[in-house]
Structure formats: C-alpha cells, structure tokens
Amino acid sequence: MPAGELRYPSPVSSPQPSQATETPVVVEEDDEAWVWAQIKAEARRDAESEPALASYLYSTILSHSSLERSLSFHLGNKLCSSTLLSTLLYDLFLNTFSSDPSLRAAAVADLRAARVRDPACVSYSHCLLNYKGFLACQSHRVAHRLWNQSRRPLALALHSRISDVFAVDIHPAAKIGKGILFDHATGVVIGETAVVGNNVSILHHVTLGGTGKACGDRHPKIGDGVLIGAGATILGNVKIGAGAKIGAGSVVLIDVPPRTTAVGNPARLVGGKEKPSRHEECPGESMDHTSFISEWSDYII
Amino acid sequence: MPAGELRYPSPVSSPQPSQATETPVVVEEDDEAWVWAQIKAEARRDAESEPALASYLYSTILSHSSLERSLSFHLGNKLCSSTLLSTLLYDLFLNTFSSDPSLRAAAVADLRAARVRDPACVSYSHCLLNYKGFLACQSHRVAHRLWNQSRRPLALALHSRISDVFAVDIHPAAKIGKGILFDHATGVVIGETAVVGNNVSILHHVTLGGTGKACGDRHPKIGDGVLIGAGATILGNVKIGAGAKIGAGSVVLIDVPPRTTAVGNPARLVGGKEKPSRHEECPGESMDHTSFISEWSDYII
Amino acid sequence: MPAGELRYPSPVSSPQPSQATETPVVVEEDDEAWVWAQIKAEARRDAESEPALASYLYSTILSHSSLERSLSFHLGNKLCSSTLLSTLLYDLFLNTFSSDPSLRAAAVADLRAARVRDPACVSYSHCLLNYKGFLACQSHRVAHRLWNQSRRPLALALHSRISDVFAVDIHPAAKIGKGILFDHATGVVIGETAVVGNNVSILHHVTLGGTGKACGDRHPKIGDGVLIGAGATILGNVKIGAGAKIGAGSVVLIDVPPRTTAVGNPARLVGGKEKPSRHEECPGESMDHTSFISEWSDYII
Amino acid sequence: MPAGELRYPSPVSSPQPSQATETPVVVEEDDEAWVWAQIKAEARRDAESEPALASYLYSTILSHSSLERSLSFHLGNKLCSSTLLSTLLYDLFLNTFSSDPSLRAAAVADLRAARVRDPACVSYSHCLLNYKGFLACQSHRVAHRLWNQSRRPLALALHSRISDVFAVDIHPAAKIGKGILFDHATGVVIGETAVVGNNVSILHHVTLGGTGKACGDRHPKIGDGVLIGAGATILGNVKIGAGAKIGAGSVVLIDVPPRTTAVGNPARLVGGKEKPSRHEECPGESMDHTSFISEWSDYII
Amino acid sequence: MPAGELRYPSPVSSPQPSQATETPVVVEEDDEAWVWAQIKAEARRDAESEPALASYLYSTILSHSSLERSLSFHLGNKLCSSTLLSTLLYDLFLNTFSSDPSLRAAAVADLRAARVRDPACVSYSHCLLNYKGFLACQSHRVAHRLWNQSRRPLALALHSRISDVFAVDIHPAAKIGKGILFDHATGVVIGETAVVGNNVSILHHVTLGGTGKACGDRHPKIGDGVLIGAGATILGNVKIGAGAKIGAGSVVLIDVPPRTTAVGNPARLVGGKEKPSRHEECPGESMDHTSFISEWSDYII
C-alpha cells in the first residue's frame, strides 16, 4: 500500500468531471457480483496456501454470502469497543448497506480504484481486509447517511470510532464521491462542509480544513480526478478544479484551476498564477506525484 | 470536529496572558455542576431520539453521578488493554480526579473551549464522548500528576496507551494549561520539557519537539491564547509569545513575539523580522487560521 | 519519548556506513543476554515501587524466560483483534524470533538505539513496553520475513494490524536495517521498495513514498546513520547518502549526498547544490535536528 | 427463580395432552406482539428506576425492534467465545428466528410458562434476560433446527457452547415441546432420542438419559404437562405419561402412567404398581412438588 | 477443595446457635486486617515462587490496598460480560462492601470457615481467588443487599451472572448467615424464602427448594452449624434444627430436630422418628459426613 502508482486505465473512471452528488446511484449489480466473486476466489486461494490465516479469511470473507455482509462483519469487529458492541455495529452496517445500493456501488468503485491505482494493492481482498483508507471511507459513508437522516449523535459516535481505530477523521457531514483511494490514510482530516468528487486520490496526512473565518460553508471543494499528495493541507472554502494536482507537503489557501498543479508552502501554481501549466492526464487516476519536479524546481530556485 | 472556527467570546478565557503553572486551582464547582447537568440533559435527549445509542449513553454518562465518574469510566474503557485492565485504569482515574479538583476544573475549561471554538462541536457530551483530543488531554493530566508524584513507570505506561489509542503523544512531564482545544488531534507530539499556556488551540499533526542539542530544557514554550495550525512543527526551546499564531505546515525554529504570526518552512514572521505585524484578537480563541494569507502571499511571492 | 537528543556514543553503531543487507547476522548472544538482564532488573524495580503496575510488568516481562518470549507475548497482545487471536500471533512471533537470530540481534540494537539517542528513554524496559516505534519495527521485521518466505497474505494482514494499532505503515517488503530509532513514530509511512540502512533515526510523520511514475523500484534508499526530521516527505527512488540529514517538514525529491543536509519544501541542500556543506557527526546517532538553522536561514532569507 | 409454584391457569396451556411434534406452528403474532410490548414496558420502567442497569436494558431490549432481535442479540453475546464471535452467532440466531415462526411462538409460550408457574419470576423481561433455562431452551431450538437441516457440526458446536455457558446439556436431536419451564436449569442433561411434550416443567439436575443397551431410540419420552422434580434421573426409552409427576431425587427406570406419581430410588408408583393413585391437576403447570409426601411416607415406612 | 473435612475448632464459630439475622454487625476490623495481611503474605510468597502466576496475583491481590478492593476487583472481572462491564460491577461491589461493614465481616468469617473446615484449602488466598462457593456467596450478599434496597432488577441481573459463571443459584432474597462454607458449590440452588444460619456447611448440588403449594414462605430454614451433604434436596418450609446433619443424596421433606441426622430418599431420622439419635459435635464445623453409616445401615437393611 506504499505511495501508489497507476497502471492505467481504471475501467470505472469517467473521463469527464462529474459532480459529487448525493443522488441515488443505480447499482451495477453485475459489477458488484463480479468483484465479490473475485474476492472469494482470492480468499479461498490464500486460505489454502496459508492455514494460519484461513480462520481469519473464513470469518471475514468466506463464510459470508455477499460483499455487504462481509464488509459489515469486518467493520463491526474493527470498530467495536467495550461500550459499542460488535453486534450493534454489524446490525447497523448491514441494515445500511442493504437498504442503499449506492453505498455498495461506491464500495465497489473504491475497491477498483485501489486495485488499479496502487501497485502495492495485490488483490481486491487485500484492499477489503487491510486498507484502513478503504475501511474508513466505507464507514464514513454509513455515518454520512445517518447524518443525513438526522441521526447525528449516532453518526458522531461512529465518526469517533473511525478516528480512534483508523486515525482517519472525516466529519459525517462531508460529502465524498466514489472511486476514491485514500492511500495509507493515517492522519487524513476532512471537515464538515468539504466536498470530494469522484475518482479522487488522497494520500495520508492530508487535511481539508476550515479557515476559522466563516461559520457556514468553510471547507475545500475537491473536483473529480484530483490527486492530493502526502501531507498537503488545504484550508478554507477553496475550489480545487477537476484533474488538479496538489504537491506533497503543500499548504493551499487558494483556488486551483482544473488540470493544474499547486505546490509549496504556501502553494503556488506551477507555471505561474497568470498562466499555469496544464497537464493532460487525470492525476487522481494516474497517481503521478512528481512529474512537476523540474518545473517546480526551476520555478522556485 | 473539522478545523474549527470560533463564535467568540469564550467565557472562561482570561484576556491577559497567564502562566501555565502547576499551582492548585480553586475548582469552580458551580461551573462543573452546570456543565455536568448540561451533559446529562444532552445525553438524555439523544438517548430518547436514538435507541441504538441509548445503551452507550447510559453506560458512559447517564448511569454516573458526576463528571469525574463518567470521564473515569470512559477513559478506563477506552485506554484499557488485555494487560492493563479497565478496572485498574478506572480506579486510577477516579482516584486522581477525585483528589485533585484542579484536574476537574481543567476538564471543564477544555469542554468549554471545544464548545465555544469549534463550530462542529454540537454539544458538551459530544466533546466528552468523541473528541480524542479532549480525552487524550484529560488522560495526559492524570499521567502528568503521576509523573510529578514520581510514579513514572505508571505515567509512561499510561502515556503509551494514550499514544496507541488516540495517536496523541504528550510526554507525561509536559505542562499543559487549561482551556485547551486539541482539534482533531491525530498526530500531535509534545515533548518532555514543553510548556503550553492557557486557552491555546492546537490543530492535528502539530509537533512541539526538541532540537537534539541540549539535554535539559529543550522544547518549546507556548504562551496563552496561541493558535498553532495543522501540521506545524516547532522545534527547540523557543518561545511562542502570548496570542501568537503559527500557520499550518510551518516549521518554526525561532522565537515568535506575542500577537504576531509566523508562517512558512522555515517560518518567518509576517510583516518581517524587524517589525512584525501585530493582530488584536486572541487567535487561540478566535481560531482564525488564514487571515494572514494576503500579507504572507504578498511577502513571499 | 519526545523529540530525542543524544548522549553520544552509541556502542553498537559502527562509524563506517554499511549496507542494509538481508544477510544472516551472527547474534551477539551475550549482548542479548545482558540487555534482557537489564530489562528484568528494571521491571523488578518498577514492580516493587509501583504495585498498580506490577501485574502488567509480570505478564509482559517478569514471567518470561527470554526477550523473544516477552516481545512475542507483548506484540501478540497488542496486535490481536477479535478475528486475529493473540494466541495465533504469539505463536507466529515466537516461532519467527526463535528461528531467526538476526531478528533478535536487530531488536537489541534498536533497544540500544532508543536508550542512547533519546534522552526521554529512561530504560530499556520503557522502550520495550511503550515505544510504538520500536514495537512497530519489530513487528515489521516479522512481516518482512514472512514476505520473503512468500507468505504474503499473512505478511499483509500483519502489516494492516501494525498500521491500525500503531499508526505506523511500513510495507512488508521494505528493508529496514538495525539500530533504528523510530521516535514517536505516529504517521510513519514507508513504501514497498524503500531501503533503510543501519543506525538511522526517523521521526514521526515521515514518508518514504513513491512517485507514481515507475512500477518497479520506486521508493527512497536511506543510507546508514541518516537522520530524518519530523514530517519530512521523501518521494521517489532517490538516494539519501550515509550520514545525511533531512530537516523537519522537508519535501525531498532529489538525491542527497552523504553527510549533507537537505531542508525546505522543496528541499535544497544546505550550502548549495554545487558544493553543499558537510558535517562530521553522524546525525542518525547525534540526533542534532537544528544545527543547520543559521546556515539555512541565512541561505533562504 | 427458586423452585417455582404456580398461580393457575396458564392461558396458553391446552387442557388435553398433545404431541411434541415438529409440525409447523401458526404463530399467534398478536400474542408475540403483546408479550414484546410487555417486555419493553418492563425494561423501560426498570431503566428509569435503576440507571446502573439502563445501559444493559437498552442494549439487550430497548434498542431492538422485535423479540427475535432482542433474543438473538442476547444469546449471541452470551454464547460467543473468542473463537465463535458474537456477530456470527447473532446472525445465525436472527436468521433462524426470522425464518421459523414456530420458534418464536415457542419462545413466547416458554416466557408465559415461567411467568405463570414460577412465583419468583417477577416479569417477562426478567425471564428473557436472566433465566438460563429459558435461554438454553431457545438456543437448543435453534441447534435442533440446524440438526434437522443436516448442519450437524454447527448444531454440535452450539450445543457445546450452551453446555459450557449455562451448564444445560440438551442434545441437538432431542425434541422439546413448547410452554416449557426449565427452572434453575443448572445440570439438566437430555439425551439424543429424548422427547419432551408441551407444558412440561423440569427442575435442575434432571437427567433424561440412555441405558447403554440399545443404540437407537434409547431415551425417555416425556408426555405433556409432566413435572420432574429436582435431581430426578430418568433412564432408558421409558414413557412418562401425560400429567405424571416425578419426585425430586428419584431414579426412574420404568414407565409411569398418566397422572400418576413416581418417587424414590428406584422409583415406584405412589399407590402401588397395580393401582397407582391418580391426581387430577396438571403438575407441569401446578408445580405441586410435595403433595405426595404423606402417601409416600406411609407407603415406605 | 474436595469434599472437606475439619481440623477443629473454628475460632470464629460460636458454640451456641444464633439467628441468621439481618441486624448490623460490628466489624471486627482487627480480624479483617489480620486476614488481609495473611492473604497478601501468601500471595507474595506464591508470586515469588511462580512467576507465571505473579501477574495474576498482583492484579487480583497485591496491587490492592484492602480486602474489599481485592474482592471487588476479582468479582467484577469474574462476573462481567459484554453487556455488564467490569467497571460497572467493580464500582457496584466496591461501593457496597465499603458502605456495609457486615458484608466484610461475613467475608472474613467465610474465609476462616473454608480455611478451618476444608483440609484442601491450603491458604486464605486460595479460597479468595479460587473457591467458587466463596465468590458466589460474597456476590450473593451484595445482590441480597440490593434486593433489600428495592433495587431488584439489578439484584436479579447479578443473580443471573452468578448462576451463569459459578453455577450457583441463590435467590437474592434468601438470607444467608456468616461463617458459611459452600464446598465445591457447583449446582447449589437456594430459593427465595430460604434462610441459612451461621457456620453452616453446604456441599455441592444441594437444593433448598420450594414445594409449590404455598406462594409465600415456602423454602427451608437451616439452623446454625448444620451440615448438608452433597446432592441433598430439602424441599418446602421445613426446619432443619441447629447442628443437624443431612446425608448426601437425601431428599428431605420433613423437619429435622437439632443435632439429629436425616438420611435417605425420602429422608428419615437416624434412630427413628420418635427418638432420634443425637450427636454432640457441630457437624457444620466438624464436616463429619459419614459417621452415621453404621446406624443407618443397621436401621435400613
């Protein structure tokens, strides 16, 4: 799961930017079934080759009849505590995933995103079981749904567990698209009014934070296909355009136009504010972190 | 709990900077009682509206007769492990909170700080139950007291549990004032000889580290009312004056005068070293993260 | 465990850089025995002075007949979950440590590194029990060995537990030398093809990440005796020469020659690209984080 | 729950003996709803009067939307172990109770039996939560269903957990009617080919065992409305007629005609083998343990 | 703990029969302190000789400052479940033992009873830690106190846990004297209106049950110094006189005069109903189970 690079193309990514909307999604059930079949096949193969892991693989994957059951079981056991029992969480997850096909479609899209973009992601089951970014994101989707149903105390309790267990802190109100890769994920913080589009890749220690000035809409809006490098901090209700790239360690306080790159602390646009360089590929999918090096170095030094 | 902003004023904040002393504090018992009554009322309301959470709310809050009991129970169950049992920790927390009113007063001040400064903090009970920064800070206060009682192995064991569970790493010897908001909190590291004043707000991934040069007093001293942005790294026995502001992602190796702002890597004072700009508000309470943008951008680019 | 400084010299550090090889290591059994005897003596002293901690010290240290048993027990109980039982993990750790003396030698060297370099490390037992960086590193060594034995699903499951529990994310394939200090450790991310030499010190939030361009060897190579400051991000298959120093918060995309210092975002060499300043000491052991301040400040401002 | 006595009549008991058949039962859904409403009302009242128990009552009863969910949750958490997780058992119980209305009807009949026959049974919720006989019996019904579905290894694993946790050992193949009261229940042993009719009351330490002679049908057949006193041992494929009564401590190796009483070791019929005394009431419901004293004493001494 | 025999005399037993009253008891604090000092000395000795057990001994005994704390900790951890947390139970036990000295005095008397009467009881700490009869009895005393305070749902929940964990089923309303030895204890059942005097010894599988006829006072009354053999069943509101002895396996439905012996199924008085043989010793303390053999055999055969 180390800083991933891409073997293009991801079949589920759409070339044109879309909105990170909350509108119902028609589940591509065939797709879900295909991924679930893959996961079971992988787990069966691993269980055979590694008896020490077979019990774990059976309990988390092979004993379940669907992806939503497997995921609910896994999350329930990961996020439970002595005061929030696994049975309660399992029930909550299962009911939510069962009643909202868009959550399942998003999970499948996220699995594909990890599989396609991260060369360290050796299998779908590896992502399902082991990627804290994937697990935190699916849990967030459930918390977000609870939030929208005005079940806020429960959403916030779930949020707290996700932050404790995965060190990933996404406010339940934040809107997250699908086809998302949270790579490594530790330390990610995403604020209440943030919006993240589809097919976005976000590395660890990334902050989408507020500015403290406004009380309402005060967090970044991340367009489709954006790539945000490790440790980047984006503050305030700024707009990161579709297909933009944010360099690792950058501190971004400004809008970033589509298909441009912002780097540095404070971040500036590669190519200059007036006429920034534009790239063609979709960095959220290509995961190209460093091609801006030469330009940047030239620009700065 | 995303990067918080402030609805001023916080009633417990003192306008004048004070020392982060260890002197006994007269507990404002009425204040504690009032906050506890609020917490119970909030929990009761939430338990009624959300049966799935009622068990959790009763076990953590509604079954307890005081804030110190509730907090001891919650921390004992959060921080326990198979080799450090919840009953042992509960006992330790309860004995400590019961015998030291200043710890309870500090907890109340911290609850108020979160409630007032963080627009995402919807209630006192939300902070008490879910804010890992709040919980880590209260646990630290207990570890700090053990440290001062020369019960250092126990203090360090507790420190280790806090770091594992909350990903917040505050050395038990570090002195922390009251009215503190650790917002998001994941990744905070505070060294052995660091001192943090009152009414300070510290975002996630902030480091108050050593320089490696001196063996004794080697960590930063943070004045009252300071705001330290996400990911800032302050190294060495430097002095951050009261009411100063440290920009997100800054690397600070120098003293920062009161009511000035330091930004960048390496950090420089906004307005220049010779005559830095001074702001009037108390950023630790106003949580204004980004008003220095224009100056800074102008200064640098 | 706050940002550590050094009381020189570490007796196990070799002055000349060596290779972070995978070759078998002759265990210095006397050394292991001596350290284990120290640990038991420390634990006995602490158990006597602190009855509340005695149970913990007996279960983790004093009831065991060897360091490898103690460590296996401790890691098994730290890393277990409801689906990966402590008995399974204990067995796995014990078998691995027992059959590979080089892992035990590395653990001893790491204990010494923490004890010598970190002034906050008051005893060997403190490091053994409480340092998440130490514990994550020893667990990683086991995962790495499993990886090399082609037991990859198990290695990845262990990797996932380490990342959840310690917030330290080291890919099982990454090669780590010995005499390593991961100080504070929260948020460390090390990619699949990274190599870390001996006697290296790495602070928290450090990333050794990929660039996304190449699919094969795509992560940094860190020479012996390197010091990497808090929050530094090193990306791509770059070479950090032996004895180099990386400033806190730096973003490094270039090779750094031996015994030179790189700082800033993007990082540049102190003294200039053409003729960088060289230091004499071994920063990975001296832990001198900030002596480059004056040069750097002069250089930049 | 001490040796119970009866306040007649039980509304669900039928006066005429029936067969302990496996035929599908039409669930009296209204009855189930009424009992569930009672249970919730009781639990709500208790939660209000006893905050220390409120968390328990919410998690086990008040957070659930139906009796089958509450029971599945409670049994899952009671019977789970480190190798049989609560989530797995919860799922198993919930699926079984949901798909077989006769199991729910039997549970309701058993709750009524305890409430009506045992003066120590102060409420339905008391029985649901605390009666190990009730809980063991409901678990058995699930194991029995699994057995009949040829899922024998799972049935036997469940059987083993019931025996460990409740010290009640009912072979999954044994057929148990409804309206059953296992009072106190510790030590009850019921063999593979035993059949127990409806409205039977069985005290603790009762054995329905085999004789060792036959390999097939080798355990007792207990008619409707039978009362079996504490510690009674009934061995072999004998027939205990409807409405019969077995004295405490008896060892029964013979058939016992309907509405007669067998006592002693070895047990004989009160009134004599040739013309035993017949009683009018239904002892399984009246719970009259000792009215045979005088006759018996006269007979023996 | 096998079927115990006595080394007479027990220093705390009073020669004259007394009432099993509920009246407050002046705690013999010196006695409590002496026993606690013994227990600590024993545990210290055992911890030194057996490192594998030292952790257990420190957590249960040596880390505590009083018998009531040790006992509360031990019971809290024994009786807890996933829905009744150890911290809650610990708190409940500690509050109860702290506020009622008579409970502590009774615990000390019970410890002495086991130590004096049971040759297999090698130390006080052995009884405190390992005797399920002792632990069930102390838990019952707490449940009984809750019952008398009208906290009945909590008393019944505790009762249920005791029955699950120890297979000892004593209704919370039952009145139990002090200086009680429940030897082996598995399967003991004692009903709601039963009364047990002081210095009584009760073996395993003993039932003090009801008759089903009366709804009010319907269980046995056991005088001081009575010995009840394994598997004996005593039913109904009968009176077992002080110093009486009940043979193993007996079924008793009649009053038994003081200092007489009842044996058999149904039980009869040794020596005959009219003029039963009287013994001089106090069987509850001498634990003489079988001296009635010859008389009985002569009588019967």
Added chain:
Amino acid sequence: MPAGELRYPSPVSSPQPSQATETPVVVEEDDEAWVWAQIKAEARRDAESEPALASYLYSTILSHSSLERSLSFHLGNKLCSSTLLSTLLYDLFLNTFSSDPSLRAAAVADLRAARVRDPACVSYSHCLLNYKGFLACQSHRVAHRLWNQSRRPLALALHSRISDVFAVDIHPAAKIGKGILFDHATGVVIGETAVVGNNVSILHHVTLGGTGKACGDRHPKIGDGVLIGAGATILGNVKIGAGAKIGAGSVVLIDVPPRTTAVGNPARLVGGKEKPSRHEECPGESMDHTSFISEWSDYII
C-alpha cells in the same frame, strides 16, 4: 453426547485391570498421528460443508501442526479470563504437552474412549472441540503435573478455571488413569486423594468425595473399567473394584467388589452383601447402565 452406550470393543482398553500409576508412558506415536490425521480430515470435511463454522475449525484444528498444539490453543482460549490471558495458558499447555508424551497418549486414549463408548460421539473432532468432560480431563492432567512439580498455586488457579468454565471440579492432586470418558461431565467432583483407574466411564454429577473423618487419604479408589452412573455419590476411602458398576443416583459408603453392582441410597450390592452377583462384561466400556434393574427391583420391593 447424551448418556452414552457402547459399540464394543475399544482397541486401546486392556482386558486386565491395571494401576492408575504416574509412571512414564511410551507414547504410541503412530496412534497419535493416526488420530490427528482423522481429526484433520473430519474438520476439513466439516469446514467445507459448513462455511459458518470454517473459521472456528481452522483456528482450533486446521491451522495447527499437531494435536498438542490444537489442544493447547483450544484450552487456552476456553480457560482464559481477563486476569489469566490466553497466551499464558496456551504457553503453559503447549510446554506441558510437549514435554510429557504420556499426557498426549492419555488424550488419545480418552478420544478413543468417547468415540467408541458414546454413540452420540460422531467423530474425534467433535469430542476434541465440544466435550467438556474431555477438555476438563486434559486440563486436569496438566494441573496434576504442575501439582506434582510443586507448582501448586498455579495448579489450583487452573483447577479453579476448569471448575468455573466446565463445572467439572477435579482436585489437581487426584490421580486419573487413561481411556476415561466423562460423559456430559457437568457437576463432576473428585477429591484430593481420589484415584481413578483406566478405562473408567463416569457420568455427570458424580461425586468422589471425602468423609470428613480422616485428614489424609480420604477419597474413593476407583478400579479399572468401572462405570459410575449419573448422580452417584461415593464417599470416603472406599474401594470400588475393577469392573464394578455403580447405579445412577446411588450413595456409596462401602467397598464394592470387582465386577459387582451397587445401587440405591444407601447403596447395597445387587445379589446381597454376602454373595453379590457378578457380571462378565466391563461396564466402563460397555456402558450398560440398567441391566441390574430387574434384580434390584426384585431385591428391594
């Protein structure tokens, strides 16, 4: 597992009575290997047919390389508590089983005994996983070995856990032969100086207790091949001859000659004291519980 009957003959039972000695036993390693292979084959078959149980079967059996590892894992997880961790117990069991082949041979003989004598025992793995009598007996053997090594506090702690978890109470000093079937097992109590021979079958609720008269050798001696029926109570240092049979519910205070039957309360010899009837078969293996009915009934009535 209901009251078992026999399909004769057991291949490991020796026709001639032997002593229940402590002498080292040459492990029939082929036999152990054969049984272990059977167990794995059974578990594999069951895991395939029942995915819900596969995780359990892998963790308890299929992931282990030997019977002793599987058994140690299973017992460690069954007997652990919050104060006696599974890792500690696993280690203790594994070390003991590994170093004493006679314990493994005894376990194999016990597995065979259950498989051959109990028609409800459908497979070896069923016994290994689910028979509390089998598991309690193997745990006892370990406790007994610790006792003989003068590690008595640890032996007694283990004894206590066995009694809590399985409701089987065998004093660690008691000597138990091999080829033992504890059928159902709940409530079995065996005292300190009891001796049980080889190929004995003991049903549930059986007591081998003391008389209270002597302080030394005071418990029953059970010869080879004896069958003791459910609920039988044998008290004092009496000798039950090889091949004898004790009827269910009997209270035995006398010696019973070889190949005779004792029944009743108090027990008498079938056929009369002077010239008791002798049977030919070995009841401990044939499990014939009730063939004495007619004689007995004739004798008594």
